[in-house]
Amino acid sequence: MSNYSEESILNYLGPYKGDTSTILRSLQLIQELLGYVPDSALDLVAKNSGVSRAEVYGVFTFYSDFRSTPPAKAVVKVCVAEACQASGNAELISGLHDHGYDIHNGSVKDDIQMEQTFCLGNCALGPSVMVNGAPMGRATCDKVLAAAKAASV
Amino acid sequence: MTKVFIPRDSAALSVGADEVAAKIIKIAAKQGLDVTVVRTGSRGMLFLEPLMEVETAAGRIGYANVTPEMVEDLLAAGALSGASHASTIGQVESHEYFARQNRITFARVGIIDPISITDYEAHGGLAGLRNALAKTPESIVEEVTESGLRGRGGAGFPAGIKWKTVLLATSDQKYICCNADEGDSGTFADRMLMEGDPFTLIEGMIIAGIAVGATKGLIYVRSEYPHAISIFNEAIAVANSSGLLGSSVLGSAHEFNLEVRVGAGSYVCGEETAMLESLEGKRGMVRAKPPIPALVGLFGKPTVINNVMTLAAVPMILAQGAAAYQSLGHERSRGTQVFQLAGNIKQGGIVELAFGTTLGELVDGFGGGTLSGRPVKTVQIGGPLGAYLGKSDWNVPMAYESLAEVGGMLGHGGIVVFDDTVNMAKQARFAMEFCAEESCGKCTPCRIGSTRGVEVIDRIVAGEEQSKNLELLSDLCDVMADGSLCAMGGLTPLPVRSALKLFPADFGISVGVK
Numbered sequence: 059m060s061n062y063s064e065e066s067i068l069n070y071l072g073p074y075k076g077d078t079s080t081i082l083r084s085l086q087l088i089q090e091l092l093g094y095v096p097d098s099a100l101d102l103v104a105k106n107s108g109v110s111r112a113e114v115y116g117v118f119t120f121y122s123d124f125r126s127t128p129p130a131k132a133v134v135k136v137c138v139a140e141a142c143q144a145s146g147n148a149e150l151i152s153g154l155h156d157h158g159y160d161i162h163n164g165s166v167k168d169d170i171q172m173e174q175t176f177c178l179g180n181c182a183l184g185p186s187v188m189v190n191g192a193p194m195g196r197a198t199c200d201k202v203l204a205a206a207k208a209a210s211v
Numbered sequence: 212m213t214k215v216f217i218p219r220d221s222a223a224l225s226v227g228a229d230e231v232a233a234k235i236i237k238i239a240a241k242q243g244l245d246v247t248v249v250r251t252g253s254r255g256m257l258f259l260e261p262l263m264e265v266e267t268a269a270g271r272i273g274y275a276n277v278t279p280e281m282v283e284d285l286l287a288a289g290a291l292s293g294a295s296h297a298s299t300i301g302q303v304e305s306h307e308y309f310a311r312q313n314r315i316t317f318a319r320v321g322i323i324d325p326i327s328i329t330d331y332e333a334h335g336g337l338a339g340l341r342n343a344l345a346k347t348p349e350s351i352v353e354e355v356t357e358s359g360l361r362g363r364g365g366a367g368f369p370a371g372i373k374w375k376t377v378l379l380a381t382s383d384q385k386y387i388c389c390n391a392d393e394g395d396s397g398t399f400a401d402r403m404l405m406e407g408d409p410f411t412l413i414e415g416m417i418i419a420g421i422a423v424g425a426t427k428g429l430i431y432v433r434s435e436y437p438h439a440i441s442i443f444n445e446a447i448a449v450a451n452s453s454g455l456l457g458s459s460v461l462g463s464a465h466e467f468n469l470e471v472r473v474g475a476g477s478y479v480c481g482e483e484t485a486m487l488e489s490l491e492g493k494r495g496m497v498r499a500k501p502p503i504p505a506l507v508g509l510f511g512k513p514t515v516i517n518n519v520m521t522l523a524a525v526p527m528i529l530a531q532g533a534a535a536y537q538s539l540g541h542e543r544s545r546g547t548q549v550f551q552l553a554g555n556i557k558q559g560g561i562v563e564l565a566f567g568t569t570l571g572e573l574v575d576g577f578g579g580g581t582l583s584g585r586p587v588k589t590v591q592i593g594g595p596l597g598a599y600l601g602k603s604d605w606n607v608p609m610a611y612e613s614l615a616e617v618g619g620m621l622g623h624g625g626i627v628v629f630d631d632t633v634n635m636a637k638q639a640r641f642a643m644e645f646c647a648e649e650s651c652g653k654c655t656p657c658r659i660g661s662t663r664g665v666e667v668i669d670r671i672v673a674g675e676e677q678s679k680n681l682e683l684l685s686d687l688c689d690v691m692a693d694g695s696l697c698a699m700g701g702l703t704p705l706p707v708r709s710a711l712k713l714f715p716a717d718f719g720i721s722v723g724v725k
């Protein structure tokens with residue numbers, strides 16, 4: 059927890075203290091602050107919300123948004139759902155693969171992580187991608203790599 | 212002063228709307244032009260984005276597919292007075308894609324500044340809520356029941372009946388939960404409404420609260436929608452400070468508070484009981500029903516759960532009366548449906564029409580066929596759990612029952628178009644894979660059956676003991692359909708079976724094999 063001490067995290071979680079319905083929101087808050095959820099934070103959430111560590115761990119592993127390690131500087135989410143399949147995302151995916159990114163495994167290279175996602179709600183302008191939260195429609199391999207590079211510096 | 216409108220909708224942003232807006236502001240400043248750039252939602256003609264609109268005496272004139280590089284040229288050509296240019300589409304509202312629609316839920320989307328409550332009221336907003344405030348809860352529920360409004364999230368359950376159950380339940384606390392998880396591929400109407408006209412949804416939720424006696428509303432938005440989340444939060448802040456939300460809704464004795472909750476990347480959390488679990492901070496495991504959420508919902512309290520489109524239709528129903536809404540539609544599907552045209556389609560976007568239009572009219576008439584220019588092979592309607600349909604279904608009226616008759620499902624109204632290069636065995640395999648990936652894990656047929664499904668399809672495609680494996684796949688589909696707690700496992704067989712039935716050759720099956 060590089061920049062945050064236990065106390066400061068507990069401080070952020072303060073409003074959720076003793077409320078067992080806040081496990082998910084606590085984890086989201088920590089990920090927002092740190093970019094990921096370090097293992098030790100699971101204990102903090104358990105302590106703060108008043109539940110067991112096992113319960114927190116269960117929530118943490120259920121949702122695919124959570125990471126246990128720091129994210130790369132640029133996180134690229136590539137839609138693999140049906141509408142983007144129909145608009146030819148296979149070419150994009152294999153192009154990224156040729157550049158060393160296997161989106162199905164969320165591989166990282168040059169501080170860029172590429173991962174798959176199911177639908178970004180931009181299904182009329184596919185292939186659809188998100189680079190650090192910024193939407194990109196009609197994505198091509200070149201466009202994605204350029205945006206990812208720009209976001210990774 | 213000239214008003215220029217540029218969408219802040221995510222789809223428009225994805226093709227450069229922000230850059231276009233910035234360029235206009237920059238050039239206007241440099242040239243001393245008196246221009247105000249207003250950021251709106253999108254008209255839903257997504258194939259024209261970024262669509263720049265200019266306010267003129269002859270209405271709003273549109274310029275399509277604008278790039279930052281074009282802006283200087285556009286302004287020099289006189290776009291600020293609506294002059295013609297290679298990119299002009301003329302009066303936006305006369306564009307045939309737009310003019311042929313019946314915009315009710317989407318009446319204001321793309322027109323107003325989404326977080327201006329003044330704009331909202333000037334375009335008919337709050338009329339429904341004002342009428343509701345003069346009614347008893349019973350008569351509000353009655354109005355919604357009579358309108359024939361059915362849930363737009365997938366199942367098509369009558370909204371009025373659900374509301375009545377919650378109204379009649381006695382409890383110290385009730386909730387309104389809006390399902391904005393919109394996980395289906397090919398759907399984006401919820402997102403576009405939240406980004407383009409959030410007050411309509413807020414108004415609908417407040418009316419629901421007054422109708423059933425709930426003072427607290429939660430909206431569960433998927434994390435893939437960061438822009439919708441931030442615009443909706445802005446709108447809630449405006450609604451709080453202007454007295455629309457809070458302890459006294461528009462000065463009345465009614466209290467209503469609203470909060471956004473964000474999902475965390477789980478498709479099954481769109482299922483209503485999994486959503487409740489997630490709202491309670493837990494794993495998104497589907498609950499067994501009964502008890503129904505209307506009686507035992509969030510934190511065990513009576514809860515209305517409705518989709519964004521369901522709740523967003525309510526203000527109009529209260530403003531214009533149940534009869535106006537009820538007069539539109541087809542058989543038991545009343546009102547309008549916000550169709551979403553997606554995938555390999557030339558003119559993708561939002562088409563709001565009364566139920567009963569045909570699939571062919573949507574795909575060819577509005578969509579203009581495929582973007583690739585190749586023939587349409589199939590469409591998938593209703594998301595990843597929806598059936599694949601073919602050209603033989605082109606004349607089917609788009610409504611709940613008539614689609615069901617041909618083995619289809621309307622779901623959330625998304626239509627994904629595929630051209631003739633698609634391999635349907637791959638699509639069937641994907642349906643099983645998706646189920647395996649997103650299953651909550653509670654039922655064996657869904658959790659394990661889907662993985663077995665992938666393997667069996669692979670064996671069929673590889674030509675291994677085809678008859679035997681086809682029988683196995685059919686059995687597996689039966690077990691999933693009958694032995695699953697929710698529609699995730701229960702409906703995954705739908706795309707698989709329809710793909711197999713329509714295009715057996717894609718599975719390497721010669722005619723004659725079952």
Ligand SMILES: Cc1cc2nc3c(=O)[nH]c(=O)nc-3n(C[C@H](O)[C@H](O)[C@H](O)COP(=O)(O)O)c2cc1C
Pocket residue numbers: 361362363364365366367368390391392393394395478479480481482483484516517518519521522697698699
């Ligand atoms: C796997 C699964 C996913 C679902 N996803 C959504 C969704 O994203 N949005 C939605 O409104 N309903 C979704 N539903 C349907 C909800 O369970 C529920 O029927 C709906 O929210 C009720 O609202 P309505 O009556 O207004 O449609 C899903 C159902 C299942 C089984």
Ligand code: SF4
Pocket residue numbers: 479497649650651652653654655657658695696697698699700701
């Ligand atoms: S069908 Fe699948 S998603 Fe639905 S409850 Fe069962 S295991 Fe969970």
Ligand code: FES
Pocket residue numbers: 137138139140141142143176177178179180181184186395396397398
């Ligand atoms: S399917 Fe790719 S954005 Fe919806």
